[in-house]
Amino acid sequence: MSDRREFFKKIGLLGLTGIATKLVSNEQLKALETLGNEAVQNLPFTLPALPYAYNALEPFIDEQTMTIHHTKHHQAYVNKLNETPSTNIDFQVDDITKCKSIDATTSAVIRNNLGGHVNHTLFWALLKPNKEAKPNLPSGKLAEAIDKDFKSFDEFKKLFSEKATKHFGSGWCWLIEQNGKLSITTTPNQDNPLMKVAEQQGKIVMALDVWEHAYYLKYQNKRADYIANWWNVANWEKAEALYTSK
Ligand code: MN
Numbered sequence: 001m002s003d004r005r006e007f008f009k010k011i012g013l014l015g016l017t018g019i020a021t022k023l024v025s026n027e028q029l030k031a032l033e034t035l036g037n038e039a040v041q042n043l044p045f046t047l048p049a050l051p052y053a054y055n056a057l058e059p060f061i062d063e064q065t066m067t068i069h070h071t072k073h074h075q076a077y078v079n080k081l082n083e084t085p086s087t088n089i090d091f092q093v094d095d096i097t098k099c100k101s102i103d104a105t106t107s108a109v110i111r112n113n114l115g116g117h118v119n120h121t122l123f124w125a126l127l128k129p130n131k132e133a134k135p136n137l138p139s140g141k142l143a144e145a146i147d148k149d150f151k152s153f154d155e156f157k158k159l160f161s162e163k164a165t166k167h168f169g170s171g172w173c174w175l176i177e178q179n180g181k182l183s184i185t186t187t188p189n190q191d192n193p194l195m196k197v198a199e200q201q202g203k204i205v206m207a208l209d210v211w212e213h214a215y216y217l218k219y220q221n222k223r224a225d226y227i228a229n230w231w232n233v234a235n236w237e238k239a240e241a242l243y244t245s246k
Pocket of ligand 1: 073
């Protein structure tokens with residue numbers, strides 16, 4: 001990993017993920033060729049910084065859980081991706097596009113760790129502090145769509161909570177949009193609705209991690225309590241931005 005990072009620094013490619021190789025000089029291309037396809041395709045992934053402090057989501061999600069979840073679990077997915085040899089994934093494109101190309105032929109190590117990386121990156125962005133425990137509701141176009149497709153926010157909240165609580169084992173609960181309609185779906189492990197392997201595909205609007213590592217330190221086996229508290233820190237502004245994005 002560090003060798004690879006050093007190499008990309010040297011040839012000035014670090015951070016240029018997504019830039020077409022034709023922009024790279026002949027000299028750089030030659031250097032890349034000597035490293036083989038793996039190095040060309042597999043540019044380094046990085047752990048994104050949280051947009052708030054580890055204790056910012058207290059009392060709903062505790063500091064210790066956030067710290068371990070981000071610095072150990074998410075970091076491990078990133079590390080694994082960076083040490084994994086070449087695959088059928090095009091590493092020149094952004095992470096969301098990479099996820100969309102995951103199908104039944106993709107190796108488990110890429111499917112699990114790329115999913116883990118993308119899912120957690122979305123999850124952190126879809127949380128926000130709420131120290132005063134103010135009512136936390138979507139607004140604008142997303143609120144209208146939720147009312148249209150689920151009758152009311154309360155009805156949506158009930159359905160989403162049930163689905164997230166009942167999902168068996170590790171996985172995620174999602175609010176997704178497809179063909180102008182919102183729906184709630186779950187995925188096992190680190191799969192997500194962007195992947196071709198997902199039972200129900202769509203654009204991700206909201207994400208909830210229901211792995212035990214997301215709540216066990218504070219809530220132990222009481223997943224329903226974790227979910228009930230999560231509603232206080234769901235970031236509906238970010239969700240609406242995802243909903244209205246192309
Ligand atoms: Mn997690």
